[in-house]
Amino acid sequence: MSGVSVDGGGKGGRRSLDSEINMIPMIDLLMCMISFLLITAVWSTMSRLNVDAQVPSQRNDVEVTPTEPEPMLHVSVQGDEFSLSWRKGTAVTVGPIMVPKKPTLVNAGQPGEQIRYEELADKVKSEWEANGSHRNSSDKKQDQAVLHCDNRTPFKEIVAVIDAVYRPQREFPGGGPGKLYPSLNVTFAMAANLRTTPHDSRARPTVDAQCEVEVCSKENSWWWRAWRKCSAQPDEYD
Amino acid sequence: MIDYLVTVVIFLLMSFSASGEMPVSKSIALPSAEHTLDMLAAPMVAINGRQILMNEHPVGSTQAVEEAGRPIVIDELRNALKVAKDDWKKVNPNNKEFPGVVILQVDKEVAALVVKSVFQTSALAGYPNVSFMVGQIARKQQP
Numbered sequence: 001m002s003g004v005s006v007d008g009g010g011k012g013g014r015r016s017l018d019s020e021i022n023m024i025p026m027i028d029l030l031m032c033m034i035s036f037l038l039i040t041a042v043w044s045t046m047s048r049l050n051v052d053a054q055v056p057s058q059r060n061d062v063e064v065t066p067t068e069p070e071p072m073l074h075v076s077v078q079g080d081e082f083s084l085s086w087r088k089g090t091a092v093t094v095g096p097i098m099v100p101k102k103p104t105l106v107n108a109g110q111p112g113e114q115i116r117y118e119e120l121a122d123k124v125k126s127e128w129e130a131n132g133s134h135r136n137s138s139d140k141k142q143d144q145a146v147l148h149c150d151n152r153t154p155f156k157e158i159v160a161v162i163d164a165v166y167r168p169q170r171e172f173p174g175g176g177p178g179k180l181y182p183s184l185n186v187t188f189a190m191a192a193n194l195r196t197t198p199h200d201s202r203a204r205p206t207v208d209a210q211c212e213v214e215v216c217s218k219e220n221s222w223w224w225r226a227w228r229k230c231s232a233q234p235d236e237y238d
Numbered sequence: 239m240i241d242y243l244v245t246v247v248i249f250l251l252m253s254f255s256a257s258g259e260m261p262v263s264k265s266i267a268l269p270s271a272e273h274t275l276d277m278l279a280a281p282m283v284a285i286n287g288r289q290i291l292m293n294e295h296p297v298g299s300t301q302a303v304e305e306a307g308r309p310i311v312i313d314e315l316r317n318a319l320k321v322a323k324d325d326w327k328k329v330n331p332n333n334k335e336f337p338g339v340v341i342l343q344v345d346k347e348v349a350a351l352v353v354k355s356v357f358q359t360s361a362l363a364g365y366p367n368v369s370f371m372v373g374q375i376a377r378k379q380q381p
Contacts, residue, residue, distance in 0.1 A: 023240065030243035037250035046262070047274030048341060048369035053361035106270075106375065114270045114375065151308070151351035155344045158353065159269040159372060166273035182273055188354055 049162050052185050070133055070144065073124070073184065077101075077149040077161055082120050086131050094131055099123045103160070115160040121167035128168040128183055135183070137171040142185040149188075162186050262343055262371070263291065269346040270373035280339040280369070281322045283315065285348050285356060292318045300352045309354040311362055319363035340365040 069089040076083040078101075085095030099120050106114040124145075129135070132143045145165045149158060169180035262268065265286040284291040290298035290312065298312040319340065326336060340360045344353055357368050 026240065027243065030240070030247055033247050034243065034250065037247070041250070041253070046268075046277055046371050047271070047374045048277055048371055049271055049273075050275055051357070051368050051370065053357065053366040053368060112270070112373075116272075149350050151349060151354070153350040154346065155348045155350065155353055156269040156346035158350055159271055159346070159370060162370075163271040163273055166271075169273065181275075188357055 049159065049166070050182075050185070051162065052187050071131065072144040072146055073127060073131075073165075074146045074148060074189070075120075075124070075161060075165060077147070077153055077157065082117070082161070084123060084127055086127070094127075097123065097127070115156055117160050117164045120161065121164035124165050124184070125168040132168070132183060135170065138173055140173055143183060145184040145186045146189045147186055263294075266343050266345045267347075268343065268371060268373055270375045272375045274372060274374055275369070277341075277371070278339065278369075280337070280341045281319065281365070282341050282343060282371075283319075283356060283360070284343040285352060286345045287347065290315055290352075290356060292322075298356075300348065303352045303355045304349060306355075307351075309351060309358050312355055312359045315356065316359050316363045319360060319365055323364050336364065337367065338365045339367040339369065341369045341371050343371045 071086045071088045071093055074083075074085050074087050076085075076096075080101050082099040082101060083095070084097040084099060086093045101117070102119050104116040104118050106116055128143060134141045134143050147158070147161060147165070149161070165184050165186050166182035168183040170183045171177075171179065172181050175181055263284045263286065266284055281292065283297075284294075285300065288300055289296045290300060292315060295318070297314040297318045303310060303312065323336065330336075342353070342356060342360075344356075360366075360368050
């Protein structure tokens, strides 16, 4: 038995005190704690990619005032290339710039195979450095990027494109010294022709605008336009 | 030996985190990304090749969305999200601003049409801040 002997001395003819601290329960406890911590350990932590729907922050009873549109980077995923353009409202101010679609495979041939678009990421970074409106580290606002993609595009490609758009990074006020955040905020270009699910029998007006709605500002977003067309009293976002 | 065990326990306790664990559906293979943000607590919507699930309850079918051919509002999901929003307001009645964050766990082979529909439905239900759950790839040093 493992233990610690505490010698009581033995002076004065007394018998020595031979008490031992039993270490076995302590070892058992430590072993149990190690087992528990190893079993409950999280070895693969998850992260997130933020995609903002650009909805207005005001309530519906407040009249929306139109604002001057800011230039936004539009990224279109096409067959074998990407198209980048800076647009102010509907007017194209820079571009289109074509970038070849050259995927780099990470963990190729394995179950965790991932796509990367390094060339697109480098081009987005240089474009933002040249034309971005919010490049100062004291600026709280992010520049906007709008992603256009075909409805059949697999999600792994969408994530690879969003990841490439998030390559340019900078510090933000209150974000902590040296901590970098994406300089651009991505949203999807959406069509305004909202419909309800096919089985829905409730009479709700549909929107038949076939053109793709451009995201210009929070007050003029696809969500806001679409919802105003769908319902006279948008009470959802309060 | 005791010293060794104590050291191991201290190391494991220091690296122990109760918040980093996020349940991921077994039917979903998540993509990974490099430029990511930390996870936060928010309603979770899972999309696999067949179903759209919220808190492991089916709230839509990906096949129905694909058959529609264009982005649609998924009513069951919208109602479930609104219920979650109402629940949040009951728990936080003191005029605290609703964060409007929803996290989507999307299988990497799911078509953009389904993602757009869920994204759109979430925004209409009052969740404009949509985040995609992804794995983390080691970040390269920027020049």
